Amino acid sequence: MDDNKFRRDLILSITPYQSEMLASLEKDAVYEFPEGIPAFEDARRFTLLSTDEIKPFLYLKSLDLEGLGFVCIDPFMIYSGYLARISAADMIKLELRDASEAIVLSFVTVQQNPQENTANLLAPIIINLRNRKGRQVILDKYPVRYNIWDNLDRLEPGT
Amino acid sequence: MLILTRKPDESVMIGKDIEVKVLRVTGSQVHLGIIAPRSVQVYRHEIFTQVMAENQKAVAAATQPDAVSSLGENLQKLTERLRGKAP
Numbered sequence: 001m002d003d004n005k006f007r008r009d010l011i012l013s014i015t016p017y018q019s020e021m022l023a024s025l026e027k028d029a030v031y032e033f034p035e036g037i038p039a040f041e042d043a044r045r046f047t048l049l050s051t052d053e054i055k056p057f058l059y060l061k062s063l064d065l066e067g068l069g070f071v072c073i074d075p076f077m078i079y080s081g082y083l084a085r086i087s088a089a090d091m092i093k094l095e096l097r098d099a100s101e102a103i104v105l106s107f108v109t110v111q112q113n114p115q116e117n118t119a120n121l122l123a124p125i126i127i128n129l130r131n132r133k134g135r136q137v138i139l140d141k142y143p144v145r146y147n148i149w150d151n152l153d154r155l156e157p158g159t
Numbered sequence: 160m161l162i163l164t165r166k167p168d169e170s171v172m173i174g175k176d177i178e179v180k181v182l183r184v185t186g187s188q189v190h191l192g193i194i195a196p197r198s199v200q201v202y203r204h205e206i207f208t209q210v211m212a213e214n215q216k217a218v219a220a221a222t223q224p225d226a227v228s229s230l231g232e233n234l235q236k237l238t239e240r241l242r243g244k245a246p
Binding site for chain 1: 200209210212214215236238
């Protein structure tokens with residue numbers, strides 16, 4: 001791929017698309033993470049489960065390693081004004097052309113006490129729905145352990 | 160490990176595309192300039208380590224038996240709050 005096509009970083013911010021895209025994900029679609037997930041490099045193929053019982057959470061389930069999976073949440077839902085600046089390097093790897101192709105999800109670290117659950121806003125996963133390629137990207141700000149519960153009060157109504 | 164000694168304004172090449180230049184040294188801080196193709200990603204090492212560690216924690220928590228079905232239970236309160244907030 002010609003690197004020059006990607007001169008600028010792409011900023012993914014809240015769009016009307018994300019919630020619609022998450023609500024209409026193709027069932028049983030297989031997403032390929034060519035480099036795996038850091039610390040789980042052998043996990044390359046995943047599917048996204050989104051059942052009524054776990055909504056608004058999703059579950060990114062590995063098809064390569066039994067029992068491996070990540071609880072995910074739409075970061076725009078828990079952090080007003082969240083911006084994912086996708087570097088040209090990541091866009092090239094995802095073959096991402098524009099924001100409307102992509103979904104952004106944060107991994108949730110589940111604790112015994114639901115008030116202590118955190119979301120990884122620093123390193124969201126980006127999935128290009130057009131070619132079904134995904135990868136975990138590292139942004140230049142945001143915490144790796146963002147307490148979801150405590151910060152819900154800060155969300156503005158309607159966001 | 161290959162060890163090279165460089166002065167400010169000197170650089171090393173990694174392959175023919177990646178240049179790492181010492182810009183200046185102030186006390187214990189070294190300022191590096193990195194010139195690399197756009198497809199090469201550059202991170203501070205500790206950030207990458209932190210992300211790997213958090214991924215392991217996230218998986219450990221999510222891969223309890225019946226993770227998906229018990230998610231509803233564990234995350235129910237949070238879910239209710241989130242749903243209450245959602246438009």
